[in-house]
Amino acid sequence: MTSPNSSPLPRIALIGTGGTIAGAAASATQTTGYQAGALTVSQLLEAVPALGAIARIDGEQLASIDSKDMSVELWVELSQRLDTLLASDAVDGAVVTHGTDTLEETAYFLHLTLKSTKPVVLTAAMRPASALSADGPMNLLNAVTVAAAPASHGRGVLVAFANRIHSARDISKTSTFSVDAFESPETGPLGWVQDGRVEYVRRAERRHTIATPFRLAGGRADAQLDAGAPAEDVGVLHDAVSPLPTVGVVHSYGGASRIAVDAFVAAGATGIVAGGTGGGSLHHDLQQGLADAAARGIAVVRASRVGAGHILRNASAPDDKLGFVSAGSLSPFKARVLLMLALAAGLREADVLQGVFDTF
Numbered sequence: 001m002t003s004p005n006s007s008p009l010p011r012i013a014l015i016g017t018g019g020t021i022a023g024a025a026a027s028a029t030q031t032t033g034y035q036a037g038a039l040t041v042s043q044l045l046e047a048v049p050a051l052g053a054i055a056r057i058d059g060e061q062l063a064s065i066d067s068k069d070m071s072v073e074l075w076v077e078l079s080q081r082l083d084t085l086l087a088s089d090a091v092d093g094a095v096v097t098h099g100t101d102t103l104e105e106t107a108y109f110l111h112l113t114l115k116s117t118k119p120v121v122l123t124a125a126m127r128p129a130s131a132l133s134a135d136g137p138m139n140l141l142n143a144v145t146v147a148a149a150p151a152s153h154g155r156g157v158l159v160a161f162a163n164r165i166h167s168a169r170d171i172s173k174t175s176t177f178s179v180d181a182f183e184s185p186e187t188g189p190l191g192w193v194q195d196g197r198v199e200y201v202r203r204a205e206r207r208h209t210i211a212t213p214f215r216l217a218g219g220r221a222d223a224q225l226d227a228g229a230p231a232e233d234v235g236v237l238h239d240a241v242s243p244l245p246t247v248g249v250v251h252s253y254g255g256a257s258r259i260a261v262d263a264f265v266a267a268g269a270t271g272i273v274a275g276g277t278g279g280g281s282l283h284h285d286l287q288q289g290l291a292d293a294a295a296r297g298i299a300v301v302r303a304s305r306v307g308a309g310h311i312l313r314n315a316s317a318p319d320d321k322l323g324f325v326s327a328g329s330l331s332p333f334k335a336r337v338l339l340m341l342a343l344a345a346g347l348r349e350a351d352v353l354q355g356v357f358d359t360f
Helices: 041-046 049-053 072-086 103-113 136-148 259-266 284-295 332-344 350-357
Strands: 011-018 056-065 093-097 120-123 157-161 164-167 191-194 197-200 222-225 241-243 247-251 271-276 299-304 324-326
Touching (some): 011 072, 011 136, 041 056, 041 136, 049 136, 056 072, 072 093, 103 157, 136 191, 247 259, 259 271, 271 284, 284 324
Parallel strands (some): 011 056, 011 093, 247 271, 271 299, 299 324
Antiparallel strands (some): 164 191, 191 197
């Protein structure tokens, strides 16, 4: 019961999608070969009774998958469900439990499409719930703590993991086994959470959530430009609605060819992201294939496979000449997310797309 002199607890919506945080193995010493998504949201909550002192939590199960199997359709469903929940006065923030494999992509998709300033925090685990020293319960406790904190409002979609708070745009998975598996390599975390205390040291500078022109419409995987969004920064000329398009990812490496590019073109992809070596340099055969694709009207974005740093336009490839777009500091996989939304919104020209990548 809340005393007359105390503030009511924040109301947090918890959405479960599966992942290792809800995983179960045959043995407490087993940290691989487990079943992801075996536990329900209710079971996760029961394992952390201290949550009751932080927030009033309503949990629901949206999916029970290994996040390697995440789909665009589920991204859309998750974004739309969160928007509905956050629009209610009965919800102060939200937490999403997720697998680590594709968490950074899901977080960035939500960062671009959600239309609320209320906190949305993703969390996950590297050890299944059945393991000795499972990291999921503490990560969940910290995620709810972050979502319940007034200081978390207006910061875009966040990831709480291993006591750190990261921006969805910056975070990457950097270890296959460590319980401290996520970093924001180029920028560092936004802040930290420990023993109920939340502290921020910086803000995400790029536009996000209500400041983006991307919103989802209808029950399909659609994207639509918000007519009320400022257009000058991204070259928006008109509203458009279309299914989220197919965008492929290819990588450059020693002996790379154009085979994957040509296959994506033949399959009807409307965009291709290339993870180049170093500063986004491309094997000459791969680059020629991408140039041919761009000449046919397919959007080509040049990123890097390195994992940190940024791609300077016209530095490691003649982007202006070939019609390529620089991904900036986005990984190839996050660049794919942004390119899908931009293409679905009707943005096609390389210079307009470059404005999108320079803004979000």
